Amino acid sequence: MQGSPLPVTWIIIGATSGIARAFARTCAEAGAELHLLGRDMPELKRIAADCEVRGALSAKAVAFDARKPEKFAAIIEDAATTNGTLCAAVFVGSMPEQATIDADPGLIDGVVQDSFTGPARLLQTLAPVLEERGSGTIIGVGSVAGDRGRIGNYVYGAAKAGFATYLSGLRNRLGRKGVHVITVKPGFVDTGMTWGIEGMFLVASPDEIADSLMKAVVKKKNVIYTPFFWRYIMLIIRHIPEFIFKKLSV
Amino acid sequence: MRWKKDELKGWGGAIALEAELARPERLSALTKVLQDTPCPAIGARRSYGDANLAEHAIDMTRLDRFISFDADTGLLNAEAGVTITDILNTFAPKGWMPAVMPGTGHATLGGCIAHDVHGKNHQLAGSFGQHVESLVLMGPDGKSRRISLKSRPGLFRATLGGLGQTGIIVSARMHLARCPAGSMVVHEQRMEDLDAFLEAFNASRADFQVGWLDMAAKGIHLGRGILEEAHFSHERYQKPKKAKSVPFNMPGFAMSRPVVKAFNWLYYKRIPEGGRDVERPLHKFFFPLDGLRHWNRLYGKRGFHQFQCVLPDGEAPATLTLMLEAVVASGLASPLSVLKRLGHGRGGMMSFPMEGFTLAVDIVNKPAAKALLARLNELARNAGGRVYLAKDSSLEAGYLPDMYPELADFRAEVAKADPARAFETALTKRLKVRG
Numbered sequence: 001m002q003g004s005p006l007p008v009t010w011i012i013i014g015a016t017s018g019i020a021r022a023f024a025r026t027c028a029e030a031g032a033e034l035h036l037l038g039r040d041m042p043e044l045k046r047i048a049a050d051c052e053v054r055g056a057l058s059a060k061a062v063a064f065d066a067r068k069p070e071k072f073a074a075i076i077e078d079a080a081t082t083n084g085t086l087c088a089a090v091f092v093g094s095m096p097e098q099a100t101i102d103a104d105p106g107l108i109d110g111v112v113q114d115s116f117t118g119p120a121r122l123l124q125t126l127a128p129v130l131e132e133r134g135s136g137t138i139i140g141v142g143s144v145a146g147d148r149g150r151i152g153n154y155v156y157g158a159a160k161a162g163f164a165t166y167l168s169g170l171r172n173r174l175g176r177k178g179v180h181v182i183t184v185k186p187g188f189v190d191t192g193m194t195w196g197i198e199g200m201f202l203v204a205s206p207d208e209i210a211d212s213l214m215k216a217v218v219k220k221k222n223v224i225y226t227p228f229f230w231r232y233i234m235l236i237i238r239h240i241p242e243f244i245f246k247k248l249s250v
Numbered sequence: 251m252r253w254k255k256d257e258l259k260g261w262g263g264a265i266a267l268e269a270e271l272a273r274p275e276r277l278s279a280l281t282k283v284l285q286d287t288p289c290p291a292i293g294a295r296r297s298y299g300d301a302n303l304a305e306h307a308i309d310m311t312r313l314d315r316f317i318s319f320d321a322d323t324g325l326l327n328a329e330a331g332v333t334i335t336d337i338l339n340t341f342a343p344k345g346w347m348p349a350v351m352p353g354t355g356h357a358t359l360g361g362c363i364a365h366d367v368h369g370k371n372h373q374l375a376g377s378f379g380q381h382v383e384s385l386v387l388m389g390p391d392g393k394s395r396r397i398s399l400k401s402r403p404g405l406f407r408a409t410l411g412g413l414g415q416t417g418i419i420v421s422a423r424m425h426l427a428r429c430p431a432g433s434m435v436v437h438e439q440r441m442e443d444l445d446a447f448l449e450a451f452n453a454s455r456a457d458f459q460v461g462w463l464d465m466a467a468k469g470i471h472l473g474r475g476i477l478e479e480a481h482f483s484h485e486r487y488q489k490p491k492k493a494k495s496v497p498f499n500m501p502g503f504a505m506s507r508p509v510v511k512a513f514n515w516l517y518y519k520r521i522p523e524g525g526r527d528v529e530r531p532l533h534k535f536f537f538p539l540d541g542l543r544h545w546n547r548l549y550g551k552r553g554f555h556q557f558q559c560v561l562p563d564g565e566a567p568a569t570l571t572l573m574l575e576a577v578v579a580s581g582l583a584s585p586l587s588v589l590k591r592l593g594h595g596r597g598g599m600m601s602f603p604m605e606g607f608t609l610a611v612d613i614v615n616k617p618a619a620k621a622l623l624a625r626l627n628e629l630a631r632n633a634g635g636r637v638y639l640a641k642d643s644s645l646e647a648g649y650l651p652d653m654y655p656e657l658a659d660f661r662a663e664v665a666k667a668d669p670a671r672a673f674e675t676a677l678t679k680r681l682k683v684r685g
Contacts (some may be wrong), residue, residue, distance in 0.1 A: 018275060018312070043276045046315050053316035054340055192312075196254035221464040 007055075008084030009033040011075075011126070013064065014092030015174055018140065018191030022210035023089060023235045028056035030214075035079045037064035066092050066118025067110065089139040089213070090119040090128055095156040101119065108155050115159035120166045127174060134178040137217050140167040141184045142227070147234045151249050161228045171222060178214050182216050187230035202227070251283050256539035258307065263546055263553025264615040265643055267676055273309040277329075277420070281392040283308055284418065288390035291418045293358030294333065297365070298556040299643030301413060303676035308418065310360055316340070317421060324426040325383065330360030335490075335533070338425070339647050342532065347429035350378040353588075355537040360419040365640040366411030366601040368479070369396045370458040370536070372592045375427070379410030379597025379609040382565065385422035391674040394420055408663035410598030413639060413678060416667040420563040432487030434458065434480040434535040439525035440518065444473025444574065448567055451591045454479055458535075462592055464518050465574070465583035465611060466511040473574050475589065476521055477480040480548035481527055490533040499551045505614050507622075539586075549612075555619055557626050558610040560592055560639040564608040565633035572629055574584045577611055580622045582659065584612040599656035599663075610641070619645070639677060647682045661673070661685045 010027045011174055014020050024034055028051035036044050037101060044061035045185070050057035062075060080086060085147055093115035101107045123138060130136040146160030163222035164183055171181035188203045204227050212226040225231035237250065253270040260266075272287070274280040282443075283289075289306035314331035324346050335355030349489035352367040366379040375381075384398035386410060399406050437456070441447040445507070447461060452512050456479030463475040503509060532643045539545050546553070561569050570589075577583045588610040596603045611626075613619050630637055636653040637645050651657050664684055671684065678684055 016276065040276070040278070043278065046277065046317070047315055050315035053319045192273070192279075194272055196252035196271075 007068050009035070009079065009082045009086050011035045011037065011079050011086070011088040013037045013088065013090045013122060014250055015047060016040050017091045018206045019045055019186065019209050020089070020091035020195070022136075022206035023091075023213055024051055024059075025054055026210045026214050028052070028054040028059065031055055031057055033057045033082055034059040035062050035075075036060065037062045037075065039063070039065055043214060063121075066114045066122075069118065069121050071123050072122050076122070080129045085135045086126075086130060086133060086135045087139075087217075088123065089141070090123065091141050092119050092237055093141075093143070093156070093160065097151060098151070098153050098155065101155050111155050112159045112162070115156060116163040116166070120163060123166075123170060127170065127179075130174060130179045131177045136179050138167075138170065138174070138179065138181045139184060139217070140170075140181065141215060142167070143184065144185050144187055144234050147185070147200055148245070180217075182213075182221055183222070184213060184216070185225045185230065185234070187225070187227060187233070202229070251279060251286070253306075258292075258303045259295070259553075260299045260302065260643065261296050261546055262555055262612075262615070262643060263551075264555055265300045265303065265509050265550065265676070267300070267303040267305065269304060270306050271309050272306075273312055275312045277313065280308065280313065280388070280418070280420070281394075284388060284390065284392035288392075288670070288674040289350050290414045290675050291330070291360060292414075293331065293361035293364075294354075294356045296354050296357050296361065298641045300676035300680065301365070301640055301642075304674070307675075308341060308357060310418075313420070314358075315557065317366040324428070325423060326426050327421060327423045328359055329421045330358060330363075332359045333357065334359075334362065335537070338532065339489055341426060342429045342432060345429050346426040347532070348376050348378075349381045349425060349427035349663070351536045352378070353537065353539070355540050356531060359424075360423055361415075363419055363422060364412060366597045366603075366638070368592065368603050370460045370590065370593075371591070372478060372595060372603060374457055374593070375409075376593065376595025377601055377603050379599045379601065380595055381425045381433075382410065382597070383423040383425060385409065386420040387416060388418040388420050390417070390668050390670060403405045405667060407598045408600075408660050408667070411596070411601035412598055412660065412664070413600065413675065413683065415664045415673050415678060415684065417673065429482075429487070429532075431484050433485040433531045435480050435481045435483045435530050436480040436530050436535060437520045437525060438528065439477050439478075439479075440521050440523060441473075441475050441477050442469060444567070444570060447473055447475060447477065448570075450477050451607070454591075456482055460588060462517070463574075463587040463589050463609075463611075464514040465577055465587040465657065466507070466514045467518075467547075467583075468575075468578045472578065473570065474518065475587075476518065480530075480535055484528070485531075488531060492539070493541050493543045496545055496547040499547045500549070502550050502552070505549055510583065510585055517585065523576055549584070549614060552597075552615045555613045555643050556610060556617050556641040557613060557623060557625060557644070558608060558641040559626070559630035559635045560602065560604050560606050560608040560635050560638070561635040562604060562606040565635065568636070569629055569633040570607065570609060573626055575607060576625050576629075577613070578620060580613075580618060582613045582616060582622060583621055584614065586612040599660040600639070600654055602636060602640070604636060606635070608638075610638075611672050639681070639683075642677070642681075645681055647680070650683065657683075
């Protein structure tokens, strides 16, 4: 993929997630520099080694916790020392069982921090750097769960909805400075998060999702559903009148 | 770790088992699974019979990271879930490839070690395990250790071809071979009958050889087929295109006698009488069926068995004739029948290869298949041959000691490594592999 308009440095936030790992590989095969952010350092180092063998110019593991914003400035500063185009992809989020949250409402703060305010604050720190360079792409992974609050995971959904709205505003701000922001809404993906959960259908592989992300970068898409048909599934779900929807358990 | 309830099937689809599967995404999760519920590892599920069936199993396909690669020596360290295709796609552009490649690139590194697989260059390169420098083995207690032929010869040789019975193969260091080009020049030549076929194999000096057998031809045509002899070309490596897929199970007549006969006739006659040279990308030559995803659905819902045996040189001509006659008479064979020469190279105590000829036949899973398979197994045993456990679904447990002379040593090593028999699979129980 040499010579294609692919950026040089990718900051991957939440790099141990199944989709992030597949995306990091795609970037590695294109020869990118990688900053792999997450909490599990031994695992991040294994992923970094894998990316280097697969062709990354360099790959390094960086400790990141969405709930420790005081470390964010240093992380961004470090990534910004590299030359060339700087890009970021956010894959973080946490989804405790809704029943667990119902029993302990205090968990809501953590979910919102992991899935929304933590990554938003990191991107907010990164934004001026990208504005100044006048280039780069930000990918924010939301979820179809953010399109409508459902009985099964509405706290997670609410956090992702907040993140999607934030990305929409960030796109509005950065778009005029030559920085592109993509909102991604994956459907069911075959990762550790969905493994063994009953009722999964049309499950996509992380590699398929990673491919669609890379295509969205090249084509400068704004909001994508992946796989694409989730756009239509969610179109229907969004248009169910509330007086009916409130009785459903979809 | 959440467990997923799923039906486990061999690639042949003739045997199935309701199972609970764990699929760790990272190394630390694998350790936890073993500490909670020690059970065998499975990979790409390309074994034909029941080698990858167990009530609890660990799907290793997400532990697929490369760990390191030395571009000077070609020494690759990788997790067990890495596939052969992944290795080829990553390293062929840099001039390296697995020294031994099985008939499908979907197979995982761990699976290739656990079955000590062979390729179309067995006489030259030996078996897969012979290129493994060392490996990390996780015991039923979740503790890992690196072992090699030097450090733990008994355990190491029990692990190569050891059907996962000594522990979980977590990662392995292996020597890749030079990959001088991205495609092969293949010489295809019609073989009129079995004698001509065996003679041509014995005379061939090609690095890579494989024979296709027409299992519908009888009488004077018995054992006719096509011999492919290949060497590297000068083309650059190109990634394979996305595979087409068989969307659903085909109806039963897809593999019926008249269809197979017509297909085989066309397949045979497409090669000109004087033979021909064609150029094929590596993946097309080495993994001819990987271009068609779910090709096992061609056999329909009932599935199929694959019989593969190796016969020593002296017995091969007579026994192969008897085998071909039995298969042809049954009318149960598909167009997928392969004849190859094997050398003596083998990595472990339970490795399949021995010097001689190997025959692989896909047999439609109809009621008559049972008697045919029993006959073929008996013929292989009587000839001093061996049946390949990665393919097997029908062997008699009593034949095992004759076919695998190092069985007693293997059992002793496995008893030490896994005293509680946590790693038993449907196959090892059926054949009483562990005694």
